[in-house]
Amino acid sequence: MRITKYQRVVSWLFGAVLLLGAFAVNAAEVEKVRIWLAPDHARLVFDLSGPAAHKVFTLDNPDRIVLDVENSTLKADLERLGLDKSPVERIRSGKNGKTLRLVLDLKHGVRPKSFDLKPNQKYGHRLVLDLYEKESLGKATKTAEPQAIAGRDIVIAIDAGHGGDDPGAIGSGRVREKDVVLAMAKELKRRLDQTPGYKGQLTRTGDYYISLRGRTTAARKHNADLFVSIHADAFKDPRARGASVWVLSSRGASSEMGRWLASKENSADLIGGVGSVSLDDKDNVLASVLLDMSMTASREDSRSIAKGIHTNIKRFARMHKSHVEQAGFVVLKSPDIPSILVETGFISNPGEAANLKTRSYQKKMADAIYKGIVQHFERKPPALTLIAQRKAKDNRSYKVVRGDTLSVIASKNGVSLASLRKVNSLKNDTIKVGQVLRIPAS
Known part of the structure; x- marks a missing residue:
């Protein structure tokens, strides 16, 4: 049977509808949200049921971050997220067509950085949003000269x-x-x-x-x-x-x-x-x-x-x-x-x-x-x-000259006579001209 041009168009449209339906069925869910606090930033991790495109932008007066996750719905409970010590005051959610919109009301301005993570042995698809304190970026991260x-x-x-x-x-x-x-x-x-x-x-x-x-x-x-x-x-x-x-x-x-x-x-x-x-x-x-x-x-x-x-x-x-x-x-x-x-x-x-x-x-x-x-x-x-200073001090030495006595050498170097005998393994106070003595740390 010969397929007409009209039938081919109908077939293509039917396939497109099926494909769109598949996308609708496979819409990602935000299943869970976790937060981790570091000294210079906070990390929000959104666990997704599947891959989803996203975009992030900021708003001023008051400070907010908007996270749009395309073709997604929210399943996670945002009320139970511990935000007390984070820069986020609260997180609101809404829908913009098929896009899930999450609005982060901030306590102060931060710089966001977002990226996707593919599944691994422990987790599925994830969307990561890092909120950096402004002073921790740019010049502040350069190495200071020792x-x-x-x-x-x-x-x-x-x-x-x-x-x-x-x-x-x-x-x-x-x-x-x-x-x-x-x-x-x-x-x-x-x-x-x-x-x-x-x-x-x-x-x-x-x-x-x-x-x-x-x-x-x-x-x-x-x-x-x-x-x-x-x-x-x-x-x-x-x-x-x-x-x-x-x-x-x-x-x-x-x-x-x-x-x-x-x-x-x-x-x-x-x-x-x-x-x-x-x-x-x-x-x-x-x-x-x-x-x-x-x-x-x-x-x-x-x-x-x-x-x-x-x-x-x-x-x-x-x-x-x-x-x-x-x-x-x-x-x-x-x-x-x-x-x-x-x-x-x-x-x-x-x-x-x-x-x-x-x-x-x-x-x-x-x-x-x-x-x-x-x-x-x-x-x-x-x-x-x-x-290093202590080692250098421990390695001091003294060369005996005419007229020296062990007690005088100890006094000159600020050490006890007993410690001077001990470090040099001396049984008595007899020393010789030219003899090199180790001087212990005082």
């Missing part, structure tokens, strides 16, 4: 992995990686802060998410001498177990060097820690040499610290490998800051998950990391730090 302060503390950036909408791995008994590692990070900070000459800085202090690059940026902002990222591993086989310590691989270092040299954003950043230099006024060859020197020194220190921590952990825990491992983790890629990553165990292993969630085990792990850090910096303190 201050070369004599007698300063050694700063350790402590990074608790995951957080907020990203719980990390989830073990038996629903123990969450983000909670375990934050507890260890806080314990490590407590130990460091109690030690003269050291200071711990947490990249996150609560349950919120920070991007991988944001974590290293935070370390640079605090002029950190070391970056330590703490995690708990997971694997599909629950029998996998063991802690591990990681440093940056050669391939990861090479790729990061290329990224820094190619990026205008990175070129103006400082490298080399205290007294560091900028790459923006250097030619390509010199910039490459400086960056390579900085990264080489950083990786050598990273390996030294990682080895000490690995040794400390294996005294009480099973290790996944007998040596420090290497990978191209983003959080290990600061060219100027020694960086290590500690996997404290397999949270997917029931036995190790049971350990990881206990306060006693968390303190053991934090103590092992703490001792590895202190062991390294007591041996090789950064210049101008209190630890």
Whole structure:
């Protein structure tokens, strides 16, 4: 039978109607709304039943943010959302044709940033709306030039992995990686802060998410001498177990060097820690040499610290490998800051998950990391730090000249006669001209 032009048009229209009907049936629902509060921004996460296009714009007098989600309906209960400490006063909803309109009445002006997230193993489609405090953007995010302060503390950036909408791995008994590692990070900070000459800085202090690059940026902002990222591993086989310590691989270092040299954003950043230099006024060859020197020194220190921590952990825990491992983790890629990553165990292993969630085990792990850090910096303190000054003072020496007595030398150097005898293993006060004595710290 011959199909006429009229029949083809009717068939096309019929198909179009069916397609439009399918779209109508597949309209997305906003099933749930969650909020996470960070020091510099609030994050709203909208769980969707399917993909949906959206747009965001702001309104003034009063300050509002409008979020339009196309072809969508609201199922979530907005009244139960905890907005007390957020910049949002309340959220109103309405329909503009098939578009769901959400209006956020603000307590003060913020800068919104929105994006979609595809489904993963834990969540379906999501729409994320970040509300940044205005002063946290722009110039405020630029790295401040390190201050070369004599007698300063050694700063350790402590990074608790995951957080907020990203719980990390989830073990038996629903123990969450983000909670375990934050507890260890806080314990490590407590130990460091109690030690003269050291200071711990947490990249996150609560349950919120920070991007991988944001974590290293935070370390640079605090002029950190070391970056330590703490995690708990997971694997599909629950029998996998063991802690591990990681440093940056050669391939990861090479790729990061290329990224820094190619990026205008990175070129103006400082490298080399205290007294560091900028790459923006250097030619390509010199910039490459400086960056390579900085990264080489950083990786050598990273390996030294990682080895000490690995040794400390294996005294009480099973290790996944007998040596420090290497990978191209983003959080290990600061060219100027020694960086290590500690996997404290397999949270997917029931036995190790049971350990990881206990306060006693968390303190053991934090103590092992703490001792590895202190062991390294007591041996090789950064210049101008209190630890470096103390070490220099401990290494003082005095050459005996004619007319000296042990008691006179002790008095001149402000130390006790007993301590001078002890540090030099002297059985009596007899000394000889030309003899070199160690002077203990006063």
